[in-house]
Amino acid sequence: GDLTVRGKTNSEQVKDIVINADSTGLTASGTLTFDRQKYAVAWKSPMKDMVLSNDIELQVTLTGTPR
Numbered sequence: 661g662d663l664t665v666r667g668k669t670n671s672e673q674v675k676d677i678v679i680n681a682d683s684t685g686l687t688a689s690g691t692l693t694f695d696r697q698k699y700a701v702a703w704k705s706p707m708k709d710m711v712l713s714n715d716i717e718l719q720v721t722l723t724g725t726p727r
Contacts, residue, residue: 663692665699674720685725692718 663672677690695714696702703712 689721
């Protein structure tokens with residue numbers, strides 16, 4: 661899907677998706693890792709590239725319940 665951060669949009673993909681279903685509903689979870697440089701997420705420091713990784717990792721969880 662498309663991810664927008666600070667007004668910049670790029671196509672990204674959730675990986676390692678795990679889906680669980682039971683009588684109470686459905687849960688889908690996965691990992692989204694994206695490069696902060698593509699979204700102009702910067703840290704103002706001369707040593708920024710030696711200290712801060714370009715990869716930002718998010719754990720995504722979606723839940724649904726039956727009607």
